[in-house]
Amino acid sequence: MSNPPIQNLTHQLTYDLGLAIVQGVYPVGTGLPSEADLCIEYNVSRSSTREAVKMLSAKGLISSRPKQGIRVLPESSWNMFDTDVLKWILSSKPSLALLKEFTEVRVALEPKAAALASLSASYQQLEVIEKALARMVDADRGLDDPLEADIAFHTAVLAASNNRFFLQLTEFISTALRVSIRYTNKIKGVPGADVQKHAEILNTIKSRNPERAKKAVEAILDEALELIESRLE
Amino acid sequence: MSNPPIQNLTHQLTYDLGLAIVQGVYPVGTGLPSEADLCIEYNVSRSSTREAVKMLSAKGLISSRPKQGIRVLPESSWNMFDTDVLKWILSSKPSLALLKEFTEVRVALEPKAAALASLSASYQQLEVIEKALARMVDADRGLDDPLEADIAFHTAVLAASNNRFFLQLTEFISTALRVSIRYTNKIKGVPGADVQKHAEILNTIKSRNPERAKKAVEAILDEALELIESRLE
DNA sequence: GTACGTATTTTAATATGATATATTATGTTA
DNA sequence: TAACATAATATATCATATTAAAATACGTAC
CATH class of the missing domain: 1.20.120.530 (GntR ligand-binding domain-like)
Known part of the structure; x- marks a missing residue:
C-alpha cells in the first residue's frame, strides 16, 4: 500500500499510518485506535506499532499518553518541512x-x-x-x-x-x-x-x-x- | 541532563542522544554504540532505546540497519526545521x-x-x-x-x-x-x-x-x- | 590469482509476556 | 458537597526469545 523504499515493518506501518492520518481517516483530536487495536488491524507486533507511533509523533502528527490514547494533533503542529509528511500530504490531497x-x-x-x-x-x-x-x-x-x-x-x-x-x-x-x-x-x-x-x-x-x-x-x-x-x- | 518538558524515559533518552549527536559526541559516519550498549550506558530497556532511536531517525539524525548498527547521518540530512533538532543545535553550538x-x-x-x-x-x-x-x-x-x-x-x-x-x-x-x-x-x-x-x-x-x-x-x-x-x- | 558462491557472524527487527505508571472515572466517607 | 481513596484503562517500561538482514570471511572453481 506504499511505494516509497520501505525497509521494514516499522517503516511500512509508519508510512501507512502517516498517509491515513493526513488523509483524515482518523479524526483530529481524539482519533486512532489503541496500541493493541493497531496491532490487530495492521497485523504487526507491539514493538513495531510503538516504534511507528514514536516516529509519527517525532514528526508532529500524533501524541500518545497513558489513558488518553493516541490522538491526531492539529494540522498546525505537523512538521510540513519533513519530507515524509510533505510527501503524504501532497500525494493524498x-x-x-x-x-x-x-x-x-x-x-x-x-x-x-x-x-x-x-x-x-x-x-x-x-x-x-x-x-x-x-x-x-x-x-x-x-x-x-x-x-x-x-x-x-x-x-x-x-x-x-x-x-x-x-x-x-x-x-x-x-x-x-x-x-x-x-x-x-x-x-x-x-x-x-x-x-x-x-x-x-x-x-x-x-x-x-x-x-x-x-x-x-x-x-x-x-x-x-x-x-x-x-x-x- | 535535559531541561525540556520530558514526559518519559523514551523522550528523555531522545533528547540526551539528540543533543549528544549534534554536539559531535558520536562521529559522523559510523558512530553510536549498538542498541545493546545504549541500554547499558543509559540504563534503559531495549524498548525505550529503540523508540528513541526511531524518533531520532524520523528527524534525520541517524539511521539504523542490521549489522551496520546505528550511525550518525551527515548534517545535510538533519531536519533543521524540526524544533527539537534546532533546539539541540542552537543550545549546544x-x-x-x-x-x-x-x-x-x-x-x-x-x-x-x-x-x-x-x-x-x-x-x-x-x-x-x-x-x-x-x-x-x-x-x-x-x-x-x-x-x-x-x-x-x-x-x-x-x-x-x-x-x-x-x-x-x-x-x-x-x-x-x-x-x-x-x-x-x-x-x-x-x-x-x-x-x-x-x-x-x-x-x-x-x-x-x-x-x-x-x-x-x-x-x-x-x-x-x-x-x-x-x-x- | 581472481571471481564467485556459501557459511558464519553480528546486529537490528519482530514478537510476546509481565509489570509499572499515569490519567480518568468512580465511589465512598466525612 | 467536597475531599479522598479506589478502580479501571491506556500507554510506558522491562525482559527475553526468535527471526531476518547485512557484512565479512572463507572456500572453491576457473
Missing part, C-alpha cells in the same frame, strides 16, 4: 491551494538562495549548477528527463548558497516538485525558453551579482505562481 | 555563523509572509498582531518581557499569512529566537525605535499594501543581519 502555498514559499526562499549563491558559491558548486543546466538542454532534445533536470538545477542553487537551512530544503523542494509536477507541467511553454531563463540565473550567479540573481529566480517562480493562481479561479 | 544563516532564512521568509498577510489577514488575525504590538509597548515600560513580545509579533504575522508552511514556521522562528537571543539582544537601540518599526509593519498590513509590508519587515531583519555580520569579522 494535492490541492491547487496547497501547491500555491508551496510555491509562495519557493518564491520567498529560492531568490534569496540564489543571491547568497552569487556571493559565496565555490567553483565546484558552480560546476554542479552548470551540469544541471546542461541536463536541461539535453532534456529539451529528449535526451534527459525535464523534471529531474529542473530539480537538479534548483537544488544545485540551494546548495551553492552555503547556508545549512537552505541546503536542508533541497530535499523538501525536490520532493514537492516531483509530486506536484502533474499539476503544472502539462502546459509547456516555448521550447528553449525555460533553458534560457535558467541560463540567465547561472550567469548572474557566476558574475557575482546578487540583485540580478534574485530577480532572475523571481521571474521564473512568479510565472509559476501566476499559472497556479490563474487555475485557482 | 550556537555559533554566530549559524545565527547568521538562520537570520538569512528569516530575511527570505518573513517579508514575504508579511506581504501575504497584508493580502489575506482576517480581522481576528490583525487583532492578534495588534495585541502583540501592545505587548511590545508594555515591554518598553518594563511591564512585559521584550523577547516574548517580539516573538509574539513576528509569529502573529506569520500566522496571518494564511499559508500552512509559514504557519508551521512560527514554532521554528520562536524557538530559534528564544535560544539565540543572548547573542544579539545585548545591544538595545533607542527605546521605542523598535516599537515604531513594528508599528509600521502593522500599518502596512492593515492598509493592505504588500510591497510596503515586505519592505518594512526587510528593514528590521536586514538590520539584525548586519549586526550579526559586523560581529563575525
Whole structure:
C-alpha cells in the first residue's frame, strides 16, 4: 500500500499510518485506535506499532499518553518541512491551494538562495549548477528527463548558497516538485525558453551579482505562481 | 541532563542522544554504540532505546540497519526545521555563523509572509498582531518581557499569512529566537525605535499594501543581519 | 590469482509476556 | 458537597526469545 523504499515493518506501518492520518481517516483530536487495536488491524507486533507511533509523533502528527490514547494533533503542529509528511500530504490531497502555498514559499526562499549563491558559491558548486543546466538542454532534445533536470538545477542553487537551512530544503523542494509536477507541467511553454531563463540565473550567479540573481529566480517562480493562481479561479 | 518538558524515559533518552549527536559526541559516519550498549550506558530497556532511536531517525539524525548498527547521518540530512533538532543545535553550538544563516532564512521568509498577510489577514488575525504590538509597548515600560513580545509579533504575522508552511514556521522562528537571543539582544537601540518599526509593519498590513509590508519587515531583519555580520569579522 | 558462491557472524527487527505508571472515572466517607 | 481513596484503562517500561538482514570471511572453481 506504499511505494516509497520501505525497509521494514516499522517503516511500512509508519508510512501507512502517516498517509491515513493526513488523509483524515482518523479524526483530529481524539482519533486512532489503541496500541493493541493497531496491532490487530495492521497485523504487526507491539514493538513495531510503538516504534511507528514514536516516529509519527517525532514528526508532529500524533501524541500518545497513558489513558488518553493516541490522538491526531492539529494540522498546525505537523512538521510540513519533513519530507515524509510533505510527501503524504501532497500525494493524498494535492490541492491547487496547497501547491500555491508551496510555491509562495519557493518564491520567498529560492531568490534569496540564489543571491547568497552569487556571493559565496565555490567553483565546484558552480560546476554542479552548470551540469544541471546542461541536463536541461539535453532534456529539451529528449535526451534527459525535464523534471529531474529542473530539480537538479534548483537544488544545485540551494546548495551553492552555503547556508545549512537552505541546503536542508533541497530535499523538501525536490520532493514537492516531483509530486506536484502533474499539476503544472502539462502546459509547456516555448521550447528553449525555460533553458534560457535558467541560463540567465547561472550567469548572474557566476558574475557575482546578487540583485540580478534574485530577480532572475523571481521571474521564473512568479510565472509559476501566476499559472497556479490563474487555475485557482 | 535535559531541561525540556520530558514526559518519559523514551523522550528523555531522545533528547540526551539528540543533543549528544549534534554536539559531535558520536562521529559522523559510523558512530553510536549498538542498541545493546545504549541500554547499558543509559540504563534503559531495549524498548525505550529503540523508540528513541526511531524518533531520532524520523528527524534525520541517524539511521539504523542490521549489522551496520546505528550511525550518525551527515548534517545535510538533519531536519533543521524540526524544533527539537534546532533546539539541540542552537543550545549546544550556537555559533554566530549559524545565527547568521538562520537570520538569512528569516530575511527570505518573513517579508514575504508579511506581504501575504497584508493580502489575506482576517480581522481576528490583525487583532492578534495588534495585541502583540501592545505587548511590545508594555515591554518598553518594563511591564512585559521584550523577547516574548517580539516573538509574539513576528509569529502573529506569520500566522496571518494564511499559508500552512509559514504557519508551521512560527514554532521554528520562536524557538530559534528564544535560544539565540543572548547573542544579539545585548545591544538595545533607542527605546521605542523598535516599537515604531513594528508599528509600521502593522500599518502596512492593515492598509493592505504588500510591497510596503515586505519592505518594512526587510528593514528590521536586514538590520539584525548586519549586526550579526559586523560581529563575525 | 581472481571471481564467485556459501557459511558464519553480528546486529537490528519482530514478537510476546509481565509489570509499572499515569490519567480518568468512580465511589465512598466525612 | 467536597475531599479522598479506589478502580479501571491506556500507554510506558522491562525482559527475553526468535527471526531476518547485512557484512565479512572463507572456500572453491576457473
